[in-house]
Amino acid sequence: MLPVQFLPIQFLSGKLLMQEYLICLVWHEILPQARETGGSSHYTNTMKASDIIYKCPQTIAEALKLLSEVDQPCQPLAGGQSLMPMMNLRLAQPGVLLDLNRLPELNFIDKTDGVIHIGAMVCYSALLSSGIIRHHVPLFALALPHVAHKAVRNRGTIGGSTALADPAAEMPALLKALGATIVVISQRGTHEIAADDFFQGIYETALEEDELVHSIKIPSATEKQRFGFYELARRHGDYAMAGVAISAQSADPWTELRIVFFGVGDKALRATDAETALAGSVFGDKAALTRAQNSLSSLEYAVDGSMAVETRLQLAKVVLQRALKAM
Numbered sequence: 223m224l225p226v227q228f229l230p231i232q233f234l235s236g237k238l239l240m241q242e243y244l245i246c247l248v249w250h251e252i253l254p255q256a257r258e259t260g261g262s263s264h265y266t267n268t269m270k271a272s273d274i275i276y277k278c279p280q281t282i283a284e285a286l287k288l289l290s291e292v293d294q295p296c297q298p299l300a301g302g303q304s305l306m307p308m309m310n311l312r313l314a315q316p317g318v319l320l321d322l323n324r325l326p327e328l329n330f331i332d333k334t335d336g337v338i339h340i341g342a343m344v345c346y347s348a349l350l351s352s353g354i355i356r357h358h359v360p361l362f363a364l365a366l367p368h369v370a371h372k373a374v375r376n377r378g379t380i381g382g383s384t385a386l387a388d389p390a391a392e393m394p395a396l397l398k399a400l401g402a403t404i405v406v407i408s409q410r411g412t413h414e415i416a417a418d419d420f421f422q423g424i425y426e427t428a429l430e431e432d433e434l435v436h437s438i439k440i441p442s443a444t445e446k447q448r449f450g451f452y453e454l455a456r457r458h459g460d461y462a463m464a465g466v467a468i469s470a471q472s473a474d475p476w477t478e479l480r481i482v483f484f485g486v487g488d489k490a491l492r493a494t495d496a497e498t499a500l501a502g503s504v505f506g507d508k509a510a511l512t513r514a515q516n517s518l519s520s521l522e523y524a525v526d527g528s529m530a531v532e533t534r535l536q537l538a539k540v541v542l543q544r545a546l547k548a549m
């Protein structure tokens with residue numbers, strides 16, 4: 223399990239511009255200092271983040287060795303779009319920062335035998351500009367423009383978002399809706415975890431401390447398969463107040479539905495009762511939609527004081543209706 227060291231930063235209202243400033247600070251000042259000293263150095267804090275030992279492995283084997291040998295909390299650094307603000311706000315204080323940005327082995331998009339395989343260090347912008355993704359994972363093309371803003375999408379990675387498991391993020395819900403598998407690697411070997419089992423709670427995953435997310439496997443979309451996505455956010459690019467990602471083998475009638483909500487619970491929530499309520503009905507069947515919406519009261523909504531459970535339920539009903547209508 224990853225140590226839960228983070229507070230949900232998107233709930234710290236008014237901090238987003240501050241985050242962008244802090245990212246620049248670490249990216250342009252702290253890391254260059256460390257890199258100048260040969261990729262492994264001790265940075266003494268004079269600014270915001272606590273002291274770190276910075277490691278910049280050149281191969282996965284080296285990264286895994288470092289991860290298994292360190293004797294203090296170690297955190298991999300991917301795009302840094304979540305980790306750096308958290309470090310600067312001292313919500314995360316890793317003793318060792320393991321920079322994954324020099325590992326080309328984690329930066330690939332392949333299609334083999336009907337499976338799309340994406341390396342952990344592929345950023346959102348690369349996903350959005352990939353022909354393989356556009357044709358074979360159309361749900362990403364629908365959803366990823368809603369993740370933050372271009373500057374964040376240029377650095378934020380699929381592996382970072384997966385490992386972070388932010389309940390308000392799009393990626394965990396997309397991976398569950400697509401029936402994806404997370405490939406996990408450590409010095410002990412490689413194994414695969416279904417997205418349904420990987421995301422366990424708020425910032426909590428099935429990853430062990432000596433493991434890295436290596437890549438993600440997603441079944442290639444079939445001709446008949448349909449996808450839906452809808453989110454409600456205060457402004458485009460903000461974290462969603464509620465959102466849903468949907469896949470179905472067909473829409474008329476609905477078969478093999480996977481309906482997954484984000485932003486409403488402590489993790490991406492699969493709505494199996496709503497899937498059952500819609501299964502076998504035809505596209506546009508209002509009675510089936512009402513049954514599906516009513517079934518959403520059985521979801522485990524977050525109780526955190528930022529929004530009433532009744533409001534979350536109402537938002538979930540709205541995003542479900544709008545996502546299904548557009549499929």
Ligand SMILES: Cc1cc2nc3c(=O)[nH]c(=O)nc-3n(C[C@H](O)[C@H](O)[C@H](O)COP(=O)(O)OP(=O)(O)OC[C@H]3O[C@@H](n4cnc5c(N)ncnc54)[C@H](O)[C@@H]3O)c2cc1C
Pocket residue numbers: 238241242297298299300301302303304305306322342368369370371374377378379380381382383385386388390391392393433434435436459460461462
């Ligand atoms: C202004 C702003 C707005 C944003 N809005 C949104 C939004 O609307 N939706 C959204 O989903 N996200 C949003 N984000 C977050 C963004 O998507 C991040 O990129 C993402 O959450 C983490 O990806 P990263 O590559 O930056 O990971 P990092 O920040 O580098 O790392 C995140 C965590 O994952 C761990 N980690 C990274 N890679 C691996 C790996 N391969 N194996 C194991 N552990 C790993 C790190 O140690 C850390 O704990 C926003 C961020 C900012 C700054």
